[in-house]
Ligand SMILES: N[C@@H](CCC(=O)N[C@@H](CSCO)C(=O)NCC(=O)O)C(=O)O
């Protein structure tokens with residue numbers, strides 16, 4: 001059986017990027033009047049994500065998604081084509097209504113990720129963005145239609161390309177979220 005496409009940018013190994021990457025312009029897939037969004041600074045926490053909510057390129061089981069400070073994210077062209085995919089979600093994903101590409105997703109609610117926007121670095125106009133560091137929400141690809149019998153092979157392939165598979169976020173990010181919640185509830189000191 002042929003190996004399922006995880007994501008074009010990781011299928012043949014993860015290319016090491018530039019930690020000091022300066023950002024760039026995200027462009028949707030439309031040939032006419034593409035939406036353009038400027039990210040004026042670095043990105044962080046890049047990861048592969050198997051959840052059903054993140055945008056994936058055609059045929060891919062995973063998205064590749066990172067965060068940037070929302071203050072650094074500006075719609076610069078054809079913003080009239082953008083619409084929020086799910087206004088009840090934590091991440092307000094703005095997608096192009098013509099090609100479906102998710103362009104940016106700010107977290108505006110009171111949350112550990114408030115002030116960050118989720119973006120897909122493959123849409124940048126330069127290639128040297130920092131590589132993904134892990135694979136998140138791996139089991140969620142089943143919710144997207146992948147047969148459970150494929151999971152062992154998919155987890156092996158992720159490990160082979162250097163992406164540790166997790167069924168939520170990485171332990172470091174889960175600890176960060178839990179710490180934020182514990183401080184908010186008062187069980188940990190601020
Ligand atoms: N099983 C669900 C999981 C969806 C989910 O919780 N996704 C995460 C990760 S997105 C990028 O890392 C999340 O934080 N979502 C918040 C949101 O989407 O607003 C599924 O697959 O749908």
Ligand SMILES: [Zn+2]
Nearest residue numbers: 028030096099
């Ligand atoms: Zn588009």
Ligand SMILES: [Zn+2]
Nearest residue numbers: 049051053054
């Ligand atoms: Zn996701």
